[in-house]
Amino acid sequence: MRLYEFEGKQLFREFGIPVPQGRVVDSSDDIYEVVKGFKGPVAVKSQVLTGGRGKAGGIKIASGPNEAKTVADELFKLKIKGYPVEKILIEPALDIVHEYYLGVTIDRARYKIVVIASKAGGVDIEETAAKTPEKIVRREFSINEPMYSFDALSIAKDMEIPQVLLKPAIAIIQRLFELFKAYDAKLVEINPLVIKGDDTLVAADSRVSLDDDAMFRHPNLAKAGIEKRHEEGELTEREKQATDWGIPYLDLDGNIGMFPGGAGFGIMGNDFIHHYGGKPANFMDSGGGPSPERIAKMLVLLDQNPNVKAIFGARFGGISRCDDFAKGVIMFLKEHGLSKPMVMRMTGNMWQEGVRLFEEAKKEDPRLMEKVEFHGIETPIEEISKRAVELAWEAN
């Protein structure tokens, strides 16, 4: 989960990494007073959970309170990569002498914590890495070893930080590394790390992504209002609902509701749908051995989604038996009814029994199964995918 710039800077401050004094506002009402307090030009920075904010015009410099208010009014109307600006961070404008890059992340292939740094900071660091890799400093650390000051010094020297600033640079590098470990981060970045006109170092921006799965260790973050969210952007309403229900779910921009078993086939099913010219409306993961209640909730998410025109279901009966799965679907149909056409296939453990249950339910009440086409092992999954695309096409 990604943090807002101001939230990342809160953590920086907690670890003693120098940041500009800033104030967050969620409307332009207080801006005049805030900026007056800063006595000088300010940076007016949109807070959004996506990159490329600067290029999208989300950061402005204002010479004083009046200009700041005007600028903020504009920013609050802005959408950056589709995300509305709901918070703005006001900071004194920095007198920038030099910009460095400093980041810590994980190299998953090597199972190491990696510090990446460069004397050439700013937005184009990836280009620097590609074109002039010699300007990129890289150091690996095992999770069970600390970063010593001599490690940090060696990084600072390779960043070509001036000798008079080595001491504060060492502190910043070590503390960023400690923050990374203390908060179970996936990424912490200072870009740029700035030398100001008064020869001090300050973290002008922050980029922090934490590991959702480790949030149980950091209750203080929830207390500070930092809660589970996407890597980029906030959750949609439906995603929030799914998160509350414990169902991995992601809205996509197509019209076929995906009702698969398992994350792996979720991705593969998506490929199949695309292959036949369709577009999924979502990604979803049933988890292993879902309960009938969970299956019902999954269908609720799809049925209530106005973008969904048809539903594609697939179940490989493994731990969860196909008959139990069929029971869950029938339970949903009886309780909620289904407003969209659905095609589904069952195979694996007890698939015949699953098919039998559907047929029984159909006999009992043909209307119940009216919108459901169900198949067993005899129909290849490719055929089911094709049929789902057709159904969505027909429904449009």
Next chain:
Amino acid sequence: MRLYEFEGKQLFREFGIPVPQGRVVDSSDDIYEVVKGFKGPVAVKSQVLTGGRGKAGGIKIASGPNEAKTVADELFKLKIKGYPVEKILIEPALDIVHEYYLGVTIDRARYKIVVIASKAGGVDIEETAAKTPEKIVRREFSINEPMYSFDALSIAKDMEIPQVLLKPAIAIIQRLFELFKAYDAKLVEINPLVIKGDDTLVAADSRVSLDDDAMFRHPNLAKAGIEKRHEEGELTEREKQATDWGIPYLDLDGNIGMFPGGAGFGIMGNDFIHHYGGKPANFMDSGGGPSPERIAKMLVLLDQNPNVKAIFGARFGGISRCDDFAKGVIMFLKEHGLSKPMVMRMTGNMWQEGVRLFEEAKKEDPRLMEKVEFHGIETPIEEISKRAVELAWEAN
């Protein structure tokens, strides 16, 4: 430096190790009110920085406020191994079902942190270790590895802690280990660790010794009133003075003032004095290359000590030259004068020059050197030791 029981228990509390609720008093004035608050029998425990407190009658049980006051009045008059009782800890009396031993220390030969535990806790744990070593649980940890809960569980099982109490026992063992590391301890002990009648575990006593040399890392201890002190007992006034001056100094019970160069020869000189039937009044370490000011301060400590009847001086001129040393002594003689006889020897770097300086000073003012006998390499150190014993004998 050793902590008082109540100070150790403060740290236990900080780390979530259960301790009885207690109150420390430094006079018996408040005892009535304190004990009334506890509503039941209490333990009245002398707080002294030495062992064997229980056997010396320093811990009493009182059935209520009146008895507690009487008992406390007696304890405040008590001296335990020569140390007066100045603080008393009042705790509710424990309903003890079983006593365990749990300690963490360092094995200096193996360079490991060692956990020692036993189902047979209480005062006789060393006897247990000697007679029934199979009752002693021992585990080693490297400084760079954590104690995991399975480590603690394995210790708890070997202590034969009942299954229902394994969970709290694991917590206590892990936290004691963490406290040991967090506070740079040399020793932490819970003896006894008690199962109470209500089937809960509690640390009935605490023994904590911290590393003086690491106190710079723990400013919070000084804030809590926990400051540098001896391993056993408080510092004498003279020892406090020496500590303030940065001079390693220890009062002993003899009458020969020891004025050596270096800790190693301090110990060896002590042996020589004993060998010839004398007894040193102190131990002292000049440190390497002492300044004339430091030498003067060392002599001040000896000259003002009423127990000192004669002074034994020895200097091997190494880094510090003997002539500089002689200058320091002469400076002291001119500024303070010497009230006791002193015999001393110089050898090593520039010893002839040192002897020459003393002779010159003697010529200048014979009274200045009246009480000083000085020797060079020609007199063996054994002779000097013998002479110091004679001087002390004569002065008595």
Next chain:
Amino acid sequence: MAILVDKNSKVMIQGITGGAGQFHTERMIEYGTKIVGGTSPGKGGRQVHDRPVFDTVAECVKQTGADVSAIFLPAPFVKEAAIEAIRAGIKFLVVIPEHIPIHDMLWVREEAIKHGTTVIGGNTAGIITPGEANLGIMPDIAFKPGRVGTVSRSGSITYYVADTLTRTDYGQTTCVGLGGDPILGSTFAEILLKFEDDEKTKAVVMCGEIGGVYEEHACDVIPKMKTPVLAMIGGLYAPPGKRMGHAGAIVEGAMGTAQQKLDMLAAAGAHPCKTFESIPQILKKLGV
């Protein structure tokens, strides 16, 4: 022959007294897996499905000779359970739970490397050597003894692939669930090399998916292998994954998209498959 587990493996279950632990222990025993015991701290002395329960892995290993363990515990407990197993001498460890903190897995990996233990998961459906041992939560219905190995990041894909191999009579030597978490106990490369050393395995199907770097790093070993590798990658049409900042982009380079993975694997000598049904066709061509 097989890799990692077979009928002689002495398997223990960490978390054997929990709901999932008990349920799957029974299933695994029914399959014929040699389950010798399990652990549940504070519950030593009990029995689950006639298997002894111990407080610690060390006790279980000492009493039962266990050399393989599967963890059925909530994610927050996995780190210590895994380290305990590794230190107690377990040589192959299956981490079933999902959502294990990334930093925890780094600790586990350090310990595993130090002690020479192979770890798979977290978030794996487990491993099965058909006819010998089923360790984890995989349904036995899809599997049958044979000559193709599989290694996959996804349980459901494993089932589809195994089912295809079973129906076409290739069968499987061993099917390894690498796991679906972002950081895994083993890499594709490490498991592929184990299949390479297994005489009975005539081909390996590896099923990767969008994101991560394990598929790319498999390209370091595929050219050195004699055993042919078939590669299937999910997520060819998935929305592009989010880069983990600049640092992530720099560390992981141009890796991560499904098409790139498939292209790299093909360039390394693997045989790309786009549908399950293409697997037996390719195997046939290769003469497996």
Next chain:
Amino acid sequence: MAILVDKNSKVMIQGITGGAGQFHTERMIEYGTKIVGGTSPGKGGRQVHDRPVFDTVAECVKQTGADVSAIFLPAPFVKEAAIEAIRAGIKFLVVIPEHIPIHDMLWVREEAIKHGTTVIGGNTAGIITPGEANLGIMPDIAFKPGRVGTVSRSGSITYYVADTLTRTDYGQTTCVGLGGDPILGSTFAEILLKFEDDEKTKAVVMCGEIGGVYEEHACDVIPKMKTPVLAMIGGLYAPPGKRMGHAGAIVEGAMGTAQQKLDMLAAAGAHPCKTFESIPQILKKLGV
């Protein structure tokens, strides 16, 4: 021959720009010690006594080929400085400062063992191989090249012993200051074994003192040595040291008093000495 340092050792000084560092660097150079450079973080590029100053040990090692280092820094900085030196490839490290936190020395020891570095100190006067190299704060006046090695916990005792050996023409191969802190980078046993391997060393004088356990553990190696060991222990009449609680008593057993140490060493085959003058007498008897 000698142990640990000789005229070919390339010595660097950590903390070379500090007062003590500068002063002793000059002394050591005057003695003929091959000082090649030093470090002082943030002061790289300067010179001290014509020797280059670097920010990090790694740079100094790379530029000068240093293989030995001596630390002249305040105690709180020793842990990191030592680990830095060990990781940079320094093979012999002398820790001059005293009052180093005990836990810090445990960290240093772990790192030293891992990388095969020998550490002496803290609180050592250093080491001298007379006529070749003097590394630390020992006065050269007491020493001369010869055939007896010494290892001592105390600087002043080293001087008295060396002076005795010098005056009686035995001279010294190398004199090692083990250090006076409660926990030390090396043990008597480890240094004795190095002397055992040195052909030129015909006898070793070890000077211990009351407290600690290093003398006792030397008894494990003395019986295996061909080189005779003379043992002197300070503190025969010192007040008994305070035991470190029950745990300390259990861990260290009956160790620690000077008389016990001397008795144990004698039983192990060492030759006990009670005065400095007895040393040459014993050496003569041994035919050294």
